[in-house]
Amino acid sequence: MTKHYDAIVVGLGASGGIIATELARAGLKVVGLEKGAFYKEQDFLTKFDEIRYYCRSAMVPHMRTDPITWRSNNKKEAVVLPWASNKLGLGDPFQTPPSIGTGGGTRSWGAASFRFRESDFKMRSLIVERFSESALQDDTTVVDWPVSYEDLEPYYDKVEWELGVAGKPGNINGEVQEGGNPFESPRKRDYPMPPLPRAGADKLFTEAARKLGYHPFATPTGIATIDYKGRSACTNCGFCHGYHCHVGAKLSTHELVSAANKETDNLEIRQYVRVFKVNRDSSGHVHGVSYFDSEGNVVEVTADIVILSCYALENARLLLASGINESGHVGKHLSIHNYGWFTGIMPEITNPFMGSLQSGSVLDDLTSELIPDNEEGVLWGSPINTWTGDMQPIETVHSLPPHVPKWGKGLKDWLSENYRKLFKMYSQHSTLPSEQFYVDLDPKVKDPFGQPALRITHDWTEYDRKTVEYFMKIKRQLAREMGMKDWWEDSPTPNYHVTVHDTGTHRMGWDPAASVVNPYGEVHECKGLFAVGGGQFPTLPSYNPTETIMALAYLTSDHILGRSAVGKVEKMEVI
Amino acid sequence: MLDFQAYMYFNQEEAKTIEAIASRFIPSEENSPGAREAGAVIFIDRSLSGFYSHLQTFYRKGLALFEQFCEKKFGKQFAELSVEQQDEVLHDIDQLRAKMEPSVANIDEENLLLVQFFSVVYEHTIEGTFGDPIYGGNRDGVGWKMIGFPGAQWRYSPEQMQLGYDSKQIEIKSLADIQKLGASALKKEVLK
Known part of the structure; x- marks a missing residue:
């Protein structure tokens, strides 16, 4: 007889890793089903390797096993996405699908760890109030969140203190803190650790920003800056985003599940398994899942609760492939970030390969509702972030300015002269969810196991272009003030349509007709089934999504365990 | 040979x-x-x-x-x-x-x-x-x-991260050096 579990967690990343750990530590029998490896500490000693992790994408699935197709609109036939359409394996490795293996994206992330702003939870109301209903396009599906900043504050606090986030507070209980972000939504207490050591270029950026009247503050990061709760302090090695951490400084849920697996008898982890279907019983209650093991055998596992936590894209694919979409909202409301990359050469050596990419500062002066009135029609602002470290040589060659020769002595001279002086700025302009952009099952393309590929229908709009342009102007001002000699900008309508910040595909709400999951992540139409992560976001704010994804994961855990303070839903019957 | x-x-x-x-x-x-x-x-x-x-x-x-x-x-x-x-x-x-x-x-x-x-x-x-x-x-x-890239460095000090620091002073390391350090360094850094 096969074993029956209390809970199955599909994907042990940012949210699944937290939920699996919380449930197991509370005494539930949990099985974590992971498409990638269950890592060992020794695995992380191979990480200083741009060939393996960047060029050959060691931490992300390949398109030959996990195809994703893309088309710009619903009149076109989708093709396998650009990086993958190149059958020689020479696409742009930055535009990768989400990481697999224990910890998921929290192993490879750059670890920018922001809370959203109070206003981010009320995007629709605030836009309508300020600019009127007509400011939003007809096809928009922008809504307010069903939870508020106040609801999530204790969970943000938990992520920052339980898991360890480094930063400088800007607003503690309404009191603005010197040196922090003056626009920050109120927090109850400080961060547990000070920010990362400052990158060489940071001084130039903060001085220039202050001169222009802005308020730079150190980027908050999920990276230990002192030895904290068993994690070692960051060594500034500069192989960070896209790489494992070799000393365990980076906040990753791998450490959580690994410890829970070792210390309790309650968390079993099965690696290299591909879940392809959610199973229900005749009453519509979730019954378990089916997966292919690494030999391709079909295995069925049963449990009272199933948590899908395998990223917004795969979550939507699994729901659709399992025929769960009564509301018609699964896969809709796809919201992604447009980064508005801006790279330049500083007059001095900045050594952009040292330290985390987040060893610099951010401006929040123009974020979200703080965007000034403008003629371009920008409704929602973005931070201006800096990228000061973690730039390896091959990645740098891939983002050369257009006027530099691609090969020959010109390339060699340019790299020799400028590689050590690079500095980047970016923003995170959120697309507005609309009826036009969504994900669904590709009608033709299948993976090697015969399962339908995910199809993305997305294009950048005129609104996106104007928004990115508006912020490019400010980046140019900053660049001039910093004494930058030369700079180049990414297209405001870039060729990527997967961003590792893909969200919205199973949006949460209280109304089963207008959303897929409730704010605890439980799927309205299937009792016991949860779909969690960025897919829950009703709209995408302009900050990195991970801290909010982790905060929501704690909310889901509390709800399942009957500890939730948010809303009125009682402890679940199954427990 | x-x-x-x-x-x-x-x-x-x-x-x-x-x-x-x-x-x-x-x-x-x-x-x-x-x-x-x-x-x-x-x-x-x-x-x-x-x-x-x-x-x-x-x-x-x-x-x-x-x-x-x-x-x-x-x-x-x-x-x-x-x-x-x-x-x-x-x-x-x-x-x-x-x-x-x-x-x-x-x-x-x-x-x-x-x-x-x-x-x-x-x-x-x-x-x-x-x-x-x-x-x-x-x-x-x-x-x-x-x-001027020093390769696989276990760490950079805050001093080395200062503006203008000449990274060519740093001895270049490869992944082989890291793996040579291997388990003993890992123990010291991670399991201390």
């Missing part, structure tokens, strides 16, 4: 051509090594025998077509041409590439294959010059020395 540069996949002539192409992408100058000294061709040969084994046929077909192109233009194999002529060949194909939106749906068409061959050898030359030396390229860290 191993004093002769032997290849796992290429024959000697193919290797010579690849090395010559790589050497035009990142040329060698007096006191300034390029892809040739980095051993980019060794990186490519080993990759084709391992991770990129699915590209073996592509390389062989591409090489034949590429030599044909040179024969048509200058009546000689690529490695026999002067560097100016070599640059001209590569420039021609690069122009072709710029004109062609590389949709890559069909790699059997001649021009497309030529352009792809160019792009792949270029990409692999970059990897073989700036990737970690354990892969057989970037010999003695010459690619990293060229641009």
Whole structure:
């Protein structure tokens, strides 16, 4: 007889890793089903390797096993996405699908760890109030969140203190803190650790920003800056985003599940398994899942609760492939970030390969509702972030300015002269969810196991272009003030349509007709089934999504365990 | 026994051509090594025998077509041409590439294959010059020395992160050095 579990967690990343750990530590029998490896500490000693992790994408699935197709609109036939359409394996490795293996994206992330702003939870109301209903396009599906900043504050606090986030507070209980972000939504207490050591270029950026009247503050990061709760302090090695951490400084849920697996008898982890279907019983209650093991055998596992936590894209694919979409909202409301990359050469050596990419500062002066009135029609602002470290040589060659020769002595001279002086700025302009952009099952393309590929229908709009342009102007001002000699900008309508910040595909709400999951992540139409992560976001704010994804994961855990303070839903019957 | 540069996949002539192409992408100058000294061709040969084994046929077909192109233009194999002529060949194909939106749906068409061959050898030359030396390229860290990248460093100090710090003072390390440190360092850093 096969074993029956209390809970199955599909994907042990940012949210699944937290939920699996919380449930197991509370005494539930949990099985974590992971498409990638269950890592060992020794695995992380191979990480200083741009060939393996960047060029050959060691931490992300390949398109030959996990195809994703893309088309710009619903009149076109989708093709396998650009990086993958190149059958020689020479696409742009930055535009990768989400990481697999224990910890998921929290192993490879750059670890920018922001809370959203109070206003981010009320995007629709605030836009309508300020600019009127007509400011939003007809096809928009922008809504307010069903939870508020106040609801999530204790969970943000938990992520920052339980898991360890480094930063400088800007607003503690309404009191603005010197040196922090003056626009920050109120927090109850400080961060547990000070920010990362400052990158060489940071001084130039903060001085220039202050001169222009802005308020730079150190980027908050999920990276230990002192030895904290068993994690070692960051060594500034500069192989960070896209790489494992070799000393365990980076906040990753791998450490959580690994410890829970070792210390309790309650968390079993099965690696290299591909879940392809959610199973229900005749009453519509979730019954378990089916997966292919690494030999391709079909295995069925049963449990009272199933948590899908395998990223917004795969979550939507699994729901659709399992025929769960009564509301018609699964896969809709796809919201992604447009980064508005801006790279330049500083007059001095900045050594952009040292330290985390987040060893610099951010401006929040123009974020979200703080965007000034403008003629371009920008409704929602973005931070201006800096990228000061973690730039390896091959990645740098891939983002050369257009006027530099691609090969020959010109390339060699340019790299020799400028590689050590690079500095980047970016923003995170959120697309507005609309009826036009969504994900669904590709009608033709299948993976090697015969399962339908995910199809993305997305294009950048005129609104996106104007928004990115508006912020490019400010980046140019900053660049001039910093004494930058030369700079180049990414297209405001870039060729990527997967961003590792893909969200919205199973949006949460209280109304089963207008959303897929409730704010605890439980799927309205299937009792016991949860779909969690960025897919829950009703709209995408302009900050990195991970801290909010982790905060929501704690909310889901509390709800399942009957500890939730948010809303009125009682402890679940199954427990 | 191993004093002769032997290849796992290429024959000697193919290797010579690849090395010559790589050497035009990142040329060698007096006191300034390029892809040739980095051993980019060794990186490519080993990759084709391992991770990129699915590209073996592509390389062989591409090489034949590429030599044909040179024969048509200058009546000689690529490695026999002067560097100016070599640059001209590569420039021609690069122009072709710029004109062609590389949709890559069909790699059997001649021009497309030529352009792809160019792009792949270029990409692999970059990897073989700036990737970690354990892969057989970037010999003695010459690619990293060229641009001032110290390689696989366990740590940088806040002092080294200061504006203007000359990173060329730092001794270049490879992944081999990290793995040599291995378990003992890991224990010290992680399990203390």
